[in-house]
Amino acid sequence: MQWTVPNILTLIRLVAAPMVALVFLLLPRPFSDWIALILFLSASLTDYLDGVLARRWGQETKFGAMMDPIADKAMVVIALAVVLGLYGTVAFGGTILFNAMVLVPVVVILFREVFVSGLREFLGEVAGTLKVTRLAKWKTFVQMVAIGLMFSFGLFDHYFGRWTEGMDGTLIQGILDGAVPDEFGLSWLYMGLIGSSFGALALLWIAAVLTLVTGADYFLKARPHLRDGG
Structure with missing residues (x-):
């Protein structure tokens, strides 16, 4: 793996995905809601940034191509599981x-x-x-x-x-x-x-x-x- 900025952003999004759910176990509400919202919005922003930066800086890698859709799916699936649990x-x-x-x-x-x-x-x-x-x-x-x-x-x-x-x-x-x-x-x-x-x-x-x-x-x-x- 190459430690490029786009790859790091993808890894951050991958780590943030389970944390969106785990914060509800670690913190009382509404603090957990705030952290989950911030994590989700930040991860959504990196979804846009990593692709743009990879193309602009010529840093497209096989690792990024593999992990980017995985991180996206993990974020959406886990966030929806939390939404289902809450509402x-x-x-x-x-x-x-x-x-x-x-x-x-x-x-x-x-x-x-x-x-x-x-x-x-x-x-x-x-x-x-x-x-x-x-x-x-x-x-x-x-x-x-x-x-x-x-x-x-x-x-x-x-x-x-x-x-x-x-x-x-x-x-x-x-x-x-x-x-x-x-x-x-x-x-x-x-x-x-x-x-x-x-x-x-x-x-x-x-x-x-x-x-x-x-x-x-x-x-x-x-x-x-x-x-x-x-």
Whole structure:
């Protein structure tokens, strides 16, 4: 391995991937949420930087070509596992149920990643001829933003809950209904919480759709190489 800056950035991203999950075991919330968000955003930035620097400085290596997609997949898969652990269930009538709004897109994304990785492994060198499309790059970008927003929502929810802690439920509802003067900007906080949750979920679903489309495109391009005797 050559200790180039792009390779070091790739290794940092690979190490950061499991730490996104482990911080929730090592630190109490919301500190763990902050560290996980910072790690994920930093790793997402290195995903862009290592490729740009490798091409600009002529430092493209076999190690980087091998480890870069591994680090990317590790970051996305582990971050989605954390999101599923944090928001994959809801309480309803005293019963814990799976949250389909989170579970379905996460399962779709994970399935596609495993499926495409299996195709690439089977195709070997041929997989290198199937270039990454512009849509696939957008898919990755939307995935990163959606996961980052899901982590941000956890922080928003935490601080919003702290803000309203100890307040009477009737008073809170009266403020939200407009019957009581909103001296603390509670309605704006509440609308921000709802907006961030819908925004994060919407982007997660968009990422899942783009993931399916790009996965199907990759499979169609790979079909000629999967025929017996081809």
